[in-house]
Amino acid sequence: MALDDKHGVQTRDFKIVGTRPVRPDGLEKVTGKARFGADMALPGMLIGMILRSPHAHAHIRSIDASKALALPGVKAVVTATDFQDPGDGLRDILENCMAGEKALYDGHAVAAVAAINRSVAKRALALIDVDYEALPHVTDVDAAMRPGAPALHEDAADESVPDGWSKNVVRRYEFGHGDVDAGFAAADEVVERSFRTEAAHQGYIEPHACVASFGGDGQADLWCCTQGQYMVRATCAGIMGIEVAQLRVTASEIGGGFGGKTTVFIEPVALALSRKAGKPVKIVMSREEVFRATGPTSSSSIDVKVGMTKDGRITAGSAELRYQGGAWPGSPVEFGAMSSFAAYDLENVKTVGWDVVTNRPKQAAYRAPGAPMAAFAVESCVDELCKTLGLDPLDVRLKNASRDGSKASYGPTFDKIGLTATLATAKTHPHLSAPLGPNQGRGVACGFWFNFGGDTCVSMNIGSDGTVSVIEGNPDIGGSRAAMSQMAAEELGIPFEKVRTVIADTSSLGYNEVTDGSRVTFAVGLATIKAARDAIEKMCARAAALWGIPAEAVVWEDGCAKPAGPNAGEHEPMTLAEIAAVASETGGPIAGHYEVNADGAGVSFATHVCDVEVDPETGATKVLRYTVFQDAGKAVHPAYVEGQFQGGAVQGIGWALNEEYIYGEDGRLQNPGFLDYRIPVASDLPMIDAVIVEVPNPGHPYGVRGVGETSIVPPLAAVANAVSAACGVRMTELPMSPPKLLKAMSQKTA
Amino acid sequence: MPKVGIWGSLRDATDGLAEVEVDAANVRQLLDRLAEAYPGLAPQIERGVSVSIDGKIYRNAWLAQLKPDSEVFLLPRLNGG
Structure with missing residues (x-):
C-alpha cells in the first residue's frame, strides 16, 4: 500500500510493484552478450592511448611529439594545445582530461596518440618527449591547508575563504542553528575526537571505455560507459566547441559506476583524436589508469x-x-x-x-x-x-x-x-x-x-499487439529497466512481460540528468507513471470515440477502458491490446510522454x-x-x-x-x-x-x-x-x- | 513575505543575518532579489544553489512557488553518486 496522488491521500494495493520479476538484463549479462564500453568497434577504428605524468606536480615546459608522429601507424597526437578554452564550468574538466601548463598529480594526462593498433600506440607514447620541471607537492589534506604549503593554483579560492589559509583552501561552508556552547555546557558528558579517512575508489569492475567518431561534416558519435549520456554530450560538445545536436552519445551497458562515471575522463580526448585523425578512435583505460587518473572519493x-x-x-x-x-x-x-x-x-x-x-x-x-x-x-x-x-x-x-x-x-x-x-x-x-x-x-x-530528482523525460509507445515500449534516458545501474517496466505495467494494468524498457541515446529522447543522487527509480519512475497516464488518457479518448461518448465518460481500470457515469451507456470494456490493434484506424499511433524537473525526492x-x-x-x-x-x-x-x-x-x-x-x-x-x-x-x-x-x-x-x-x-x-x-x-x-x-x-x- | 534561511558561511553577505525577508513569489524572483539586496550572495547564486521550500529541495526550479509563510532555505547545489 502506498500513497497515490491520483487518489489523494488514499492508499492502493499494488499488483506488480513490490514483486520480484526476473531482471530483463540478466540473460544477456550472464551469457556474455551484453555490450559494455570496451565491446564497441567500428570499421577502420584506431586505438587511442594516453601518456600520463610521472610527477605529482610539475611544470610542463614543452612536449615534442615529432618522433611519435614519425612512427609508421601513428595517425594523430593531441595535447592541450588541441583544445580551445571552454570557459568556466568546463575548464577544470578539460584540464583534468588533458594537462595544460602543469601536471597536477601522478597519472595526469599530458598527451594522447591514435594509432593503428595498441602495440604501435604504446610505442608512440614512449617516443613523446615531455620536458617537466618538477615542483614541490602535497597530498595530505591537513598539510595542504597550512600556510606555506605547495600551492597548486594561484587563485582558486572563492569569497567564502577567510585570509590566512594556504592557497589550497578553496571553499568554506558552515551550517547549523542554536548555541553549541550553551549546549555543551548543559551536557553531563562531552566527547571530542579527531578522525581521519583515506581516499577510497568506487571500485567499478568495468574500466572507462569509449569509441568516438568525428565526421568531416562536423557531426560526431560517441559510445561510452557512463552514468549519463546527456552529461557526456553537454560536456564534450562544450569542450569540442560543437553544438549539442551534432554530437550523439550512446551509453553502453555499465559495469558499475557508483558516482565515478558522472563525469568524463577519456571521451573528449577520443573525440579530439578522431577529429584530427579523421577516423574512429577507441580508448579503454587500464586498471592502473583507472586508479591513477579517475576520481576516488575525498x-x-x-x-x-x-x-x-x-x-x-x-x-x-x-x-x-x-x-x-x-x-x-x-x-x-x-x-x-x-x-x-x-x-x-x-x-x-x-x-x-x-x-x-x-x-x-x-x-x-x-x-x-x-x-x-x-x-x-x-x-x-x-x-x-x-x-x-x-x-x-x-x-x-x-x-x-x-x-x-x-x-x-x-x-x-x-x-x-x-x-x-x-x-x-x-x-x-x-x-x-x-x-x-x-x-x-x-x-x-x-x-x-x-x-533528489531533476530533469527527466520518458516516452512510452503502445505497440499494435498490445505490448509497450518504455524509453528512458538513464543508464541502468541498479535495475531501473525492471523497475520502470513494473511501474508502467502497474499503471497500465498489463502484465510485466508485456513491457520492455530501453535506454535511449541523446538524440532519441529529451534531456535526462545523470544516473546519480538515487534519482532514477524516483524521478524516472514518476515520469514513467505520468507517461502511462498520458497514454491512458489517449486510449480512453479512442474508446470514447468508438463508443460515441465523451472522453470524460471513460475510465481506465484493470488494463481496460470502461464506460462510467450515468450517461456513458452500455459498452463492452476495451483492453489495451484491443485499442492498440485499431490505433491506425482511430487516429494513428498511441504514445505517452512526460517531462519534468522532478522535486520531492x-x-x-x-x-x-x-x-x-x-x-x-x-x-x-x-x-x-x-x-x-x-x-x-x-x-x-x-x-x-x-x-x-x-x-x-x-x-x-x-x-x-x-x-x-x-x-x-x-x-x-x-x-x-x-x-x-x-x-x-x-x-x-x-x-x-x-x-x-x-x-x-x-x-x-x-x-x-x-x-x-x-x-x-x-x-x-x-x-x-x-x-x-x-x-x-x-x-x-x-x-x-x-x-x-x-x-x-x-x-x-x- | 517569505523568510529565507542563509547557510552560515554566506552570512557575511547578509550582515550576519541567518534569515532574511524577500518579497518573491517564485524561486527566480527569490534568487534575483537576494542577489540584488545582498550582492555578496551573487557569486554563490551564480555558481549554483538549491532551494528548500517547506522541506522540499528544488534545483533549477525557477517557477516553484513561494507562499508568504513558506519555510525557505538556500542550500548548496545538490548532486550525488
Whole structure:
C-alpha cells in the first residue's frame, strides 16, 4: 500500500510493484552478450592511448611529439594545445582530461596518440618527449591547508575563504542553528575526537571505455560507459566547441559506476583524436589508469564534539570537516557538513566544512558523496558516549532521532521520514540479541542521504499487439529497466512481460540528468507513471470515440477502458491490446510522454548493525554478521532494493577495513591495482541481511524513495564501532587495516 | 513575505543575518532579489544553489512557488553518486 496522488491521500494495493520479476538484463549479462564500453568497434577504428605524468606536480615546459608522429601507424597526437578554452564550468574538466601548463598529480594526462593498433600506440607514447620541471607537492589534506604549503593554483579560492589559509583552501561552508556552547555546557558528558579517512575508489569492475567518431561534416558519435549520456554530450560538445545536436552519445551497458562515471575522463580526448585523425578512435583505460587518473572519493580529517546528558539526550554537536578533492575545487565537504548530524533532532548544532586541493586525481562522486566519512566521525562519538554513560546505542538514537517535523541540522524541516522506523525495526531484530564471543564486538550506526530528482523525460509507445515500449534516458545501474517496466505495467494494468524498457541515446529522447543522487527509480519512475497516464488518457479518448461518448465518460481500470457515469451507456470494456490493434484506424499511433524537473525526492535514512571478530595476533578483522535496515518508501523490485542495501554495505565495509590510496614520499600512488588496493570479495563476507522498511514518500505517486546511496553512509561507523568494541580501543582512523589494529591493541596493552 | 534561511558561511553577505525577508513569489524572483539586496550572495547564486521550500529541495526550479509563510532555505547545489 502506498500513497497515490491520483487518489489523494488514499492508499492502493499494488499488483506488480513490490514483486520480484526476473531482471530483463540478466540473460544477456550472464551469457556474455551484453555490450559494455570496451565491446564497441567500428570499421577502420584506431586505438587511442594516453601518456600520463610521472610527477605529482610539475611544470610542463614543452612536449615534442615529432618522433611519435614519425612512427609508421601513428595517425594523430593531441595535447592541450588541441583544445580551445571552454570557459568556466568546463575548464577544470578539460584540464583534468588533458594537462595544460602543469601536471597536477601522478597519472595526469599530458598527451594522447591514435594509432593503428595498441602495440604501435604504446610505442608512440614512449617516443613523446615531455620536458617537466618538477615542483614541490602535497597530498595530505591537513598539510595542504597550512600556510606555506605547495600551492597548486594561484587563485582558486572563492569569497567564502577567510585570509590566512594556504592557497589550497578553496571553499568554506558552515551550517547549523542554536548555541553549541550553551549546549555543551548543559551536557553531563562531552566527547571530542579527531578522525581521519583515506581516499577510497568506487571500485567499478568495468574500466572507462569509449569509441568516438568525428565526421568531416562536423557531426560526431560517441559510445561510452557512463552514468549519463546527456552529461557526456553537454560536456564534450562544450569542450569540442560543437553544438549539442551534432554530437550523439550512446551509453553502453555499465559495469558499475557508483558516482565515478558522472563525469568524463577519456571521451573528449577520443573525440579530439578522431577529429584530427579523421577516423574512429577507441580508448579503454587500464586498471592502473583507472586508479591513477579517475576520481576516488575525498580523504578527510574531521574533528567532532558531542555533548550528552546522563539519560541520553544529545545537548549539542559540532564538527569541523576538511576534505581534499584532488587537484581542483569540488570535494563534497558541503554534503559532509550538511549530513553529519542529520540523523539527530538537535537544538544546538554547528558544522564547518573546508574544501582543499591537493596533488591527487580530481575526486569524483562516490555514493552519497561526503556523507560516509562525516557519519563515521559523528556516530563514533555517539557510540563512545553511550558506552561511557552505560546507555543502549539504539535507545539513545531513538531518543534523539530526527522524525517528521524535526528541523534538519542543515536547515529545513523534515517531512515524512523513516529513521525511527528503521531504529524500531532494528531494535526487535534477532541480530541485536545474538550472543557475542571473545574478541567479538557489535556496532550500530545511522546514516542519511538527501536524494533528489531533476530533469527527466520518458516516452512510452503502445505497440499494435498490445505490448509497450518504455524509453528512458538513464543508464541502468541498479535495475531501473525492471523497475520502470513494473511501474508502467502497474499503471497500465498489463502484465510485466508485456513491457520492455530501453535506454535511449541523446538524440532519441529529451534531456535526462545523470544516473546519480538515487534519482532514477524516483524521478524516472514518476515520469514513467505520468507517461502511462498520458497514454491512458489517449486510449480512453479512442474508446470514447468508438463508443460515441465523451472522453470524460471513460475510465481506465484493470488494463481496460470502461464506460462510467450515468450517461456513458452500455459498452463492452476495451483492453489495451484491443485499442492498440485499431490505433491506425482511430487516429494513428498511441504514445505517452512526460517531462519534468522532478522535486520531492524525499530524504532517506538507514540503521546498520555489524558484528566483527578481531584476531588479536594478526589484527585481521572478520565481519561475522551484518544487517541493513533502510527506508525505501516503497520497494518497487525488492530484490534490487536488497541488492542496493547489500552493495552499499559491502563498499562501506571495504572502506572501513582495507581500502586506501597510499602515496609515497614522491607523491606517486603506490597501489594502483586490485592486488594492493583490497576491495572485499564474496569470500571475505557473510551474507548481508537486508531489511526493507517502507515509509511512503509523499512526493512520489507510489511512495518511492531513492535507495542507492544511503546504504554506504552508516557502514564506516558501524564497522568502526564494532571493531572498537571488539578490541577495546576507539578506532579513529580508516581503514582499520591489520597493522593499524595491531598497533592500537599493543598500545592499549602497554 | 517569505523568510529565507542563509547557510552560515554566506552570512557575511547578509550582515550576519541567518534569515532574511524577500518579497518573491517564485524561486527566480527569490534568487534575483537576494542577489540584488545582498550582492555578496551573487557569486554563490551564480555558481549554483538549491532551494528548500517547506522541506522540499528544488534545483533549477525557477517557477516553484513561494507562499508568504513558506519555510525557505538556500542550500548548496545538490548532486550525488
